[in-house]
Amino acid sequence: MMKAKQMTRDKGITLALLAVAFLILALLPQITSGYILTLLIDILKFAVLTVGWVIFSGPSGYMSLATAAFYGLGFYIAAVFSGSIPFSLLILLAGVSSFVVALGVGALTLRLRGVYFTIFTFALVLLVQNVVLEVERVVTQTRGRFVETVSTEGVYYAIFIVFVLTVVSAVLIRRSRYGLALQSIGEHEEAAAHSGINVVWTKVLTFASSAVFMGMAGAIIATRRTYIDPYIAFNLNTSFLPVLMAMFGGMGNLVGPVLGAALFTYIGEILLTRFPDLYMLLFGVVLILSMLFMPNGILGLAQGIWRKMKGGGRAPA
Amino acid sequence: MLAINGLSASYGNVQVLWDVCLRVDEGEFVALVGANGAGKTTLLNAVSGVMKPVSGSITFMGHRVDGSSPNTIVNLGLSHIPESRQVFTDMSVRENLEMGAYPARAWKDRRATMKRVFGLFPRLEERAGQFARNLSGGEQQMLALGRGLMSLPKMCMIDEPSNGLAPRIVSEIFEILTSLHKEGITILLVEQNVRQTLAIADRAYVLENGHNALDGACCDLVESDHVRKAYLGH
Numbered sequence: 119m120m121k122a123k124q125m126t127r128d129k130g131i132t133l134a135l136l137a138v139a140f141l142i143l144a145l146l147p148q149i150t151s152g153y154i155l156t157l158l159i160d161i162l163k164f165a166v167l168t169v170g171w172v173i174f175s176g177p178s179g180y181m182s183l184a185t186a187a188f189y190g191l192g193f194y195i196a197a198v199f200s201g202s203i204p205f206s207l208l209i210l211l212a213g214v215s216s217f218v219v220a221l222g223v224g225a226l227t228l229r230l231r232g233v234y235f236t237i238f239t240f241a242l243v244l245l246v247q248n249v250v251l252e253v254e255r256v257v258t259q260t261r262g263r264f265v266e267t268v269s270t271e272g273v274y275y276a277i278f279i280v281f282v283l284t285v286v287s288a289v290l291i292r293r294s295r296y297g298l299a300l301q302s303i304g305e306h307e308e309a310a311a312h313s314g315i316n317v318v319w320t321k322v323l324t325f326a327s328s329a330v331f332m333g334m335a336g337a338i339i340a341t342r343r344t345y346i347d348p349y350i351a352f353n354l355n356t357s358f359l360p361v362l363m364a365m366f367g368g369m370g371n372l373v374g375p376v377l378g379a380a381l382f383t384y385i386g387e388i389l390l391t392r393f394p395d396l397y398m399l400l401f402g403v404v405l406i407l408s409m410l411f412m413p414n415g416i417l418g419l420a421q422g423i424w425r426k427m428k429g430g431g432r433a434p435a
Numbered sequence: 436m437l438a439i440n441g442l443s444a445s446y447g448n449v450q451v452l453w454d455v456c457l458r459v460d461e462g463e464f465v466a467l468v469g470a471n472g473a474g475k476t477t478l479l480n481a482v483s484g485v486m487k488p489v490s491g492s493i494t495f496m497g498h499r500v501d502g503s504s505p506n507t508i509v510n511l512g513l514s515h516i517p518e519s520r521q522v523f524t525d526m527s528v529r530e531n532l533e534m535g536a537y538p539a540r541a542w543k544d545r546r547a548t549m550k551r552v553f554g555l556f557p558r559l560e561e562r563a564g565q566f567a568r569n570l571s572g573g574e575q576q577m578l579a580l581g582r583g584l585m586s587l588p589k590m591c592m593i594d595e596p597s598n599g600l601a602p603r604i605v606s607e608i609f610e611i612l613t614s615l616h617k618e619g620i621t622i623l624l625v626e627q628n629v630r631q632t633l634a635i636a637d638r639a640y641v642l643e644n645g646h647n648a649l650d651g652a653c654c655d656l657v658e659s660d661h662v663r664k665a666y667l668g669h
Contacts, residue, residue: 295533295542302523302534308485309521314509314538314586 143278147271155274157387159342162277163335164379168360168367169284170331172375173291174324176364179304180231183357184223184239187246188216188329190351192336194250197263197346205268209276209337216333217326224322231307240357247352254348262347265340276338284331288372291324300324366408368415377416436461436590436621437482437513442491442501444474444481451477452645454491459590459623464616466636466653467625468666474645475625476518479592483515484508496589510538514588518595518625520579524568528559531567531578535585545585552581555611573604580611590621597628609635629666633657641666 147155167185175182192212199208227238254260268276291297299320302310311317340346359382367378385404390397412419437459444452451474459465469475480486482493484505493501500508509515523531532552536545553560556577562570567578576596583591593612597605605628613635616622626632633639633653641649641662649661656662 295537298526298530298534299537301526305523305525306521309517309523310534311485311505312483312509312515312517312521313534313582314506314541315534316504316506318504 140282147274151270155270157384159270159274159277159339160387161380161383162274162281163339164359164363164383165376166277166281166284166331166335167356168363168375168379169281169288169372170328170335171360172364172369172372173284173288173331174300174321174328175361176369176375177292177297177301177304178321178324180228180321180325181236181361182239182325182328183236183354183361184220184242184329185332185360186243186352186354186356187223187239188220188332189336189339189356190243190246190250190348190353191216191219192333192338193340193346193351194263195333196337196340197265200266200341205272205276205341209280209334212333212337213330216329216336220326220329221322224325225318228318228321228325240354243352243354243357247348250348250352262345262350264345265343267344268341273338273341277335280331280334280338285372285376287327287331291327292372296320296324362405364415366405366412366415368412368417368419370414370417370421374415374417381416436463436496437623438492438494439478439482440492440494442478442481442493443489444477444486445489446477450489450645452481452488455642455645455647457640457647457650459621461589461621462619463638464612464622464624464636466632466639467623467642468627468629468632468639469642469648470665471627472644473642475642476594477645478642479515479594479623479625482508482592483513485515506538509586509588510540512587512589514583514586514591516579516583516591516593516596519598520572520575522567522570522575522578522582524566526567527564528567528570528578529563531582532559532585535582536587538586541585541587544587548585548587552584555584555614556581573600573607576600576604576608577611580608584615584620588620590623591615592623592625594625595627596624597626597631605631629662633662 146158167189171182171185174180195212195215196208199211203211223242227235230238299310299315302313302315303317303320307317343350363378363382364375366382367376368374386401389400393400439455439457442452442455443450455478457467467475467478477486481488481501484500484503484507488501491501492499495508495511495513498511500511523534532549533545536542536548541548558574559577559581562574567575570578580593580596596608596612600608609631612622612624624632624636633656636653638651639653639656640647641656649656649659
């Protein structure tokens with residue numbers, strides 16, 4: 119009884135905190151503008167990419183480096199259609215296109231396991247980048263494209279809505295029979311097949327679902343730039359950073375990746391503005407230290423401290 | 436119920452099964468015995484769709500299933516309880532069982548089925564909330580069996596349930612297999628523990644180096660010179 123009461127109270131507090139955070143983020147453009155809004159756009163972008171990455175790679179254990187391919191696809195969808203269709207439709211189109219492409223790529227590659235899958239997804243980014251480069255050289259005979267810009271508030275609200283969508287989807291998937299199936303694939307793929315799970319289909323569908331959010335984020339962020347080219351759109355950093363952010367935050371639940379994305383982006387920003395010359399060096403040191411001393415991310419560290427304080431109790435997830 | 440004809444299978448260039456035949460009728464308890472490397476596990480993997488056979492046919496309840504995917508075969512009512520248990524260690528006992536009920540046909544009845552499984556394995560109910568990694572070997576084997584039953588199978592293929600367990604636990608597991616059989620589940624049991632297996636099964640097949648060596652009623656096989664010399668040690 120006591121335990122049940124405690125749990126409903128904890129749940130109530132969590133929900134209240136979430137509601138407050140939601141309101142603050144939703145009303146922020148009314149209060150502030152400029153730098154803070156720009157920083158938040160950056161944070162929300164990485165939060166979308168990181169949570170999107172965690173949806174598939176977290177439970178399944180298949181480390182994907184394809185994020186930049188779908189994000190870049192979103193960039194190009196924005197560039198090709200900007201001005202001719204509304205911003206909201208543009209974002210939707212980028213999501214659907216990424217889903218379709220990921221479905222095809224997934225069907226071809228998710229039979230590969232472990233490091234082979236990772237290397238293939240890495241190569242995919244380079245492949246798409248070079249195909250687009252060739253098409254621009256031979257067919258359109260241009261280099262890069264212009265994108266119509268959208269107001270900062272417009273971009274903020276768009277990425278905020280996609281962020282909420284991503285987190286809600288991630289929670290729903292995680293709690294479903296489907297999410298549990300994905301986790302069992304990550305633990306023991308053969309046993310999952312013996313349990314009657316359609317292993318290939320489950321992997322492909324989740325991979326494609328996670329790509330939707332990456333494509334949407336790409337289409338939104340593309341409008342922050344007036345000009346894009348394949349090197350900007352399909353930048354491999356976009357593939358690596360969400361992986362690091364997820365590890366930095368901890369992958370035990372979804373708070374970790376969001377926290378990781380926020381802190382990682384913010385720390386990067388501070389280091390870049392305060393120590394522009396030493397930025398990469400300091401960033402590397404921070405990263406190595408956090409990997410060494412927080413193997414379960416910030417979240418794991420926080421839970422450890424909580425447990426010690428409460429004397430053996432379990433931290434609220 | 437299950438009919439295997441002329442089955443050959445190989446891993447790359449290494450052929451493991453040659454022209455193997457095996458039949459299990461509805462309601463039977465059939466054993467498949469043989470030494471390490473005889474091809475017993477490969478045979479089960481071919482039947483459950485985890486590996487594709489090179490040639491031969493596999494029919495389950497009138498459906499050709501060679502080349503079908505594992506989930507299709509589980510859906511037809513054939514459950515494979517794999518060797519060395521393969522439970523999901525970072526998931527709770529309850530979640531492990533829920534995953535066993537993954538086919539849509541079994542999912543809606545999962546609560547009732549779980550009650551039945553808890554009836555067979557009371558210890559799993561006591562430990563329902565614990566991570567499977569914290570179970571003992573015997574309990575993990577019970578969990579693997581329970582998970583296999585959650586898909587509401589008509590037939591179970593059970594691979595070496597005695598593997599790595601203390602003799603007392605092995606006897607307990609074998610008793611449970613007998614009671615499963617009495618409940619009407621058809622069983623194909625793969626074992627290296629020949630003496631105990633021949634004591635509980637109706638019929639048995641002996642596999643040697645990937646070939647059918649002997650088959651027949653267990654009471655006859657126990658008497659055969661070959662089985663006594665090669666597997667029973669006299």
